[in-house]
Amino acid sequence: MTRCPECDTEIDLDEDEVEEGEIVGCPECDAELEVTQTHPVHLIKISEDDDDDDEDEEEESSAEKEDEEEDEEEEDGERDLENPDEDE
Numbered sequence: 001m002t003r004c005p006e007c008d009t010e011i012d013l014d015e016d017e018v019e020e021g022e023i024v025g026c027p028e029c030d031a032e033l034e035v036t037q038t039h040p041v042h043l044i045k046i047s048e049d050d051d052d053d054d055e056d057e058e059e060e061s062s063a064e065k066e067d068e069e070e071d072e073e074e075e076d077g078e079r080d081l082e083n084p085d086e087d088e
């Protein structure tokens with residue numbers, strides 16, 4: 001009897017039915033387990049490091065700030081209070 005290394009559930013795998021390198025799923029915790037040896041069957045959990053490659057649905061929509069109402073014409077005058085080029 002093999003146990004899931006993740007949740008310790010007994011997994012009924014026949015060592016004659018699996019091969020080394022085969023991926024099986026734990027019926028209990030849904031982990032992906034790789035068969036590393038078959039006599040007896042030994043399983044390791046395949047680490048699924050959060051791939052940033054698969055799902056990129058979030059494309060930083062926070063950068064989508066269109067300040068439409070901030071463009072009102074309220075900037076009358078007072079823009080050259082101090083002349084930046086007072087060279088002469």
Ligand SMILES: [Zn+2]
Pocket residue numbers: 004005006007008009026027028029030031
């Ligand atoms: Zn499990």
